[in-house]
Amino acid sequence: MIYKRSSELFASAQKVIPGGVNSPVRAFKAVGGDPIFIKRAEGAYLYDEDGNKLIDYINSWGPLILGHAHKPVIDAVIDIAKKGTSFGTPTEIETKIAELAVKMVPNIDKIRMVNSGTEATMSAVRLARGFTGKEKIIKFAGCYHGHSDSFLIQAGSGAVTFGTPNSPGVTQGTAKDTLLAKYNDLQNVKSLIEANKDEIACIIIEPVPGNMGCIPPNKGFLEGLRELCDQYDILLVFDEVMSGFRLAAGGVQERMGVNADIACFGKVIGGGLPVGAFAARNEIMDYLAPVGPVYQAGTLSGNPLAMAAGLAMLTELDGKREIFESIDKKTAYLHEGMEKVLTQNNIDFTINRIGSMISVHFGKEPVTDFASAATSANLGTFNKFFHGMLENGIYIAPSAYETWFISDALSYDDLDTTIEAVNKVAKTL
Numbered sequence: 001m002i003y004k005r006s007s008e009l010f011a012s013a014q015k016v017i018p019g020g021v022n023s024p025v026r027a028f029k030a031v032g033g034d035p036i037f038i039k040r041a042e043g044a045y046l047y048d049e050d051g052n053k054l055i056d057y058i059n060s061w062g063p064l065i066l067g068h069a070h071k072p073v074i075d076a077v078i079d080i081a082k083k084g085t086s087f088g089t090p091t092e093i094e095t096k097i098a099e100l101a102v103k104m105v106p107n108i109d110k111i112r113m114v115n116s117g118t119e120a121t122m123s124a125v126r127l128a129r130g131f132t133g134k135e136k137i138i139k140f141a142g143c144y145h146g147h148s149d150s151f152l153i154q155a156g157s158g159a160v161t162f163g164t165p166n167s168p169g170v171t172q173g174t175a176k177d178t179l180l181a182k183y184n185d186l187q188n189v190k191s192l193i194e195a196n197k198d199e200i201a202c203i204i205i206e207p208v209p210g211n212m213g214c215i216p217p218n219k220g221f222l223e224g225l226r227e228l229c230d231q232y233d234i235l236l237v238f239d240e241v242m243s244g245f246r247l248a249a250g251g252v253q254e255r256m257g258v259n260a261d262i263a264c265f266g267k268v269i270g271g272g273l274p275v276g277a278f279a280a281r282n283e284i285m286d287y288l289a290p291v292g293p294v295y296q297a298g299t300l301s302g303n304p305l306a307m308a309a310g311l312a313m314l315t316e317l318d319g320k321r322e323i324f325e326s327i328d329k330k331t332a333y334l335h336e337g338m339e340k341v342l343t344q345n346n347i348d349f350t351i352n353r354i355g356s357m358i359s360v361h362f363g364k365e366p367v368t369d370f371a372s373a374a375t376s377a378n379l380g381t382f383n384k385f386f387h388g389m390l391e392n393g394i395y396i397a398p399s400a401y402e403t404w405f406i407s408d409a410l411s412y413d414d415l416d417t418t419i420e421a422v423n424k425v426a427k428t429l
């Protein structure tokens with residue numbers, strides 16, 4: 001594959017944009033080489049500026065669960081854009097998407113729209129603090145909740161990929177209110193709570209983490225957190241930015257039957273436009289301004305284009321619930337296929353999967369938390385794997401700490417092509 005024009009565009013970008021990218025994970029800094037500039041995309045495929053066609057396993061980092069340029073979403077955006085792009089007033093479509101989200105997600109009465117997953121989690125924590133009158137929060141090492149200050153403590157995703165899980169710029173004052181727990185370790189959480197009695201507003205968690213690879217929660221772990229939260233009067237915040245409207249119509253709350261007090265969304269809920277949201281039962285949501293005292297706002301929150309894209313996406317998912325089964329089956333097929341060829345090629349690996357979240361780790365040991373994800377990251381092997389896949393026309397995240405984002409636009413032929421590419425690349429590892 002030739003990436004001449006991409007490299008030229010990257011050279012120009014670097015002069016005026018830090019690192020040439022508007023979000024660090026897009027850079028290939030961890031794997032080496034220049035990022036690929038995309039010209040257009042359709043269904044399961046990206047077409048880059050040099051005319052290469054790639055099978056896409058990033059899908060805009062999750063939102064495009066039905067593939068690129070999905071017609072109902074595109075049509076909805078075009079239609080509404082002709083009527084104006086933003087009014088700064090309430091619009092009917094905001095109520096429509098809220099009604100649909102409240103219907104699809106268990107255990108929520110009201111939802112507030114924001115512009116990103118970061119805003120959703122940041123606002124959820126403020127709400128939890130306001131509601132409980134307590135200040136500390138517990139987060140888990142390796143979980144990523146966006147880039148607001150409280151969360152850049154042992155954060156996953158790009159923060160760990162680029163070696164800054166604790167970012168400079170976060171004050172000591174803020175950092176001291178974020179207590180760090182080990183994922184899948186209930187005893188550790190309990191000790192933290194005991195040591196900070198009556199001070200913890202919420203536990204925030206990716207109920208199925210995707211930002212240290214995909215890590216399934218151990219049996220009883222989420223249930224145990226729910227019990228601890230009930231026992232100690234702590235709110236449980238599920239960050240479902242990645243898992244929401246993906247692992248089930250109602251996210252992890254539905255799929256695993258554990259209720260959160262506040263659920264955060266992003267990615268799929270915006271259909272590829274900038275949307276985040278947080279939701280809870282009335283008692284909690286009515287603590288928000290203008291009803292309650294906790295302030296939260298946004299000039300472009302509930303933007304008509306974004307709401308139209310999100311509504312079209314959720315309408316598709318709600319109307320065709322079989323999509324969730326279809327995408328799970330495709331991911332299971334990919335899982336089995338990759339497992340087979342990696343085994344045949346004597347590669348040390350672990351594949352983690354729940355539904356349509358999957359990650360390949362180049363180590364034999366189980367990957368159950370941040371420490372084991374880091375041990376199995378084997379960056380040298382991963383980087384070779386990444387570039388080998390790319391050379392074979394397969395685009396996966398340029399980081400050993402990301403889940404693959406599967407879309408239902410992938411055909412079984414695409415999956416076979418991918419498995420064959422894994423087979424070829426495995427011989428070079």
Ligand SMILES: Cc1ncc(COP(=O)(O)O)c(C=O)c1O
Nearest residue numbers: 116117118144145146241242266
């Ligand atoms: C679980 C999780 N929470 C929050 C975020 C932040 O979302 P955004 O990038 O839209 O700010 C992300 C994605 O990056 C995420 O994966």
Ligand SMILES: NCC(=O)CCC(=O)O
Nearest residue numbers: 023025061157158211402
């Ligand atoms: N796992 C990280 C993401 O999904 C977010 C992408 C970004 O930060 O650009």
